Amino acid sequence: MRVYVLNGPNLGRLGTRQVDVYGLTSYADLVTMCVDTGRELGLDVVVRQTDAEHELLGWLHEAADEGAAVVLNPAAWSHYSIAVRDACALLRAPLVEVHISNIHAREEFRHHSVVSAVATGVICGLGVDGYRLALRHLAARPAPEAPDRSA
Numbered sequence: 001m002r003v004y005v006l007n008g009p010n011l012g013r014l015g016t017r018q019v020d021v022y023g024l025t026s027y028a029d030l031v032t033m034c035v036d037t038g039r040e041l042g043l044d045v046v047v048r049q050t051d052a053e054h055e056l057l058g059w060l061h062e063a064a065d066e067g068a069a070v071v072l073n074p075a076a077w078s079h080y081s082i083a084v085r086d087a088c089a090l091l092r093a094p095l096v097e098v099h100i101s102n103i104h105a106r107e108e109f110r111h112h113s114v115v116s117a118v119a120t121g122v123i124c125g126l127g128v129d130g131y132r133l134a135l136r137h138l139a140a141r142p143a144p145e146a147p148d149r150s151a
């Protein structure tokens with residue numbers, strides 16, 4: 001099963017960006033961790049990061065067309081991008097929203113995510129381990145039912 005792990009703006013700077021908040025794991029390490037976790041779980045994990053909103057929208061459309069599950073850290077877009085939320089609403093398979101930091105314990109403008117209402121579930125504040133937990137959840141969910149073509 002294909003799972004897209006999609007990351008929004010500035011997450012490519014992990015490992016050097018506000019290490020007190022986001023930790024020392026680099027983006028390259030995060031990619032390796034997600035791919036390795038996927039391999040252990042029998043998932044085909046594709047990890048991407050972008051600073052361009054239209055690129056993320058295109059990737060979400062791709063996942064929607066394929067019926068693929070998504071682990072998404074929308075980063076700053078979480079807090080205001082209705083376009084990202086609308087693209088997430090197109091997804092047919094589960095969407096797990098992940099935040100490395102506990103957005104509820106930070107500045108008030110981070111407390112609300114416009115994406116959460118269209119996500120299957122949200123993990124925040126558990127560091128990069130949140131990505132691993134999201135992948136575990138997706139691997140453990142029952143296989144989608146085959147369409148009934150008997151009629």
Ligand code: DQA
Binds near residue numbers: 073077101
């Ligand atoms: C973040 C939290 C957001 O508020 C912030 O803009 C990010 C990262 C997180 O992973 O904790 O870039 O999504």
